[in-house]
């Protein structure tokens with residue numbers, strides 16, 4: 001190689017390329033035609049913002065023509081930011097679980113899109129097995145990428161020696177919520193961060209939501225509320241089934257009841273998975289001959305229950321039954 005020549009570009013790892021294609025698939029015209037009756041086609045002008053960081057995620061967009069861009073927030077550095085070309089769709093796991101947009105989505109060119117609201121999307125994936133596979137796999141893989149990159153709307157300032165910090169880390173991890181942790185005991189920039197958010201060492205753990213809301217030594221309920229992790233529940237509505245506890249028993253009941261068409265609300269005081277969610281490996285669960293981690297089992301069941309329309313409240317404790 002001569003001096004100054006560009007280094008050879010490594011060929012893409014085939015497994016990684018396949019995974020990326022599943023995370024950001026292109027729908028065929030026939031698949032888009034099946035989505036169209038569930039949504040609303042509309043034109044988006046160049047520069048128009050269709051979803052902004054911090055807004056509740058209530059819809060996805062299927063791009064028919066043109067391009068939607070994910071606008072890289074200032075703190076999201078070093079990672080390739082996806083764009084959504086014709087045939088692609090926006091959204092990630094938060095469309096199932098409730099939550100907020102992590103970044104702005106804006107039209108990079110004039111576009112035609114199909115806007116699909118959450119309830120219509122759930123109705124679609126409950127009846128169309130092929131689209132269900134495509135959407136759910138993409139949403140879950142995108143969330144895993146966000147977790148790998150530590151990109152999210154949460155910055156946690158704390159210490160690995162502080163019980164409160166560990167409790168919030170466990171809560172975010174078990175809920176599959178991406179976050180960045182700054183260990184104040186070892187991070188060189190820790191004092192600058194404390195100064196930036198006007199907090200002191202006595203306030204830890206400190207949770208910064210969306211770069212602006214500062215929670216000092218919060219409860220997990222306060223974190224969940226700030227992040228909008230819970231779906232809106234109509235408290236006047238009568239449901240067919242209320243399940244208390246999202247351990248394996250509760251999640252199983254939610255999947256079976258919701259898949260049979262019952263309206264289900266589940267209340268969990270911590271995170272989905274219960275005791276099983278804390279297990280590093282479960283070897284005796286039916287259908288998993290190689291074993292599965294408790295957290296993965298819980299995440300699968302949580303997504304499955306929500307796919308069938310169960311509404312799951314986390315970090316909420318049932319006090320009494322009337």
Ligand SMILES: Cc1cc2nc3c(=O)[nH]c(=O)nc-3n(C[C@H](O)[C@H](O)[C@H](O)COP(=O)(O)OP(=O)(O)OC[C@H]3O[C@@H](n4cnc5c(N)ncnc54)[C@H](O)[C@@H]3O)c2cc1C
Pocket residue numbers: 244245246247248249250267268269270271272273274275276277278279280281282283284316317318319
């Ligand atoms: C570390 C570990 C490893 C394990 N490994 C295995 C294994 O390999 N194989 C195996 O068969 N079993 C294993 N177990 C046991 C297994 O996890 C339990 O049997 C199983 O989780 C019980 O499920 P459950 O849904 O009945 O209750 P739990 O898992 O206890 O779930 C109950 C849920 O209800 C919630 N809750 C309680 N009260 C309220 C309230 N008032 N309001 C709202 N929510 C509430 C709790 O937060 C919890 O999430 C393991 C357990 C642990 C702790």
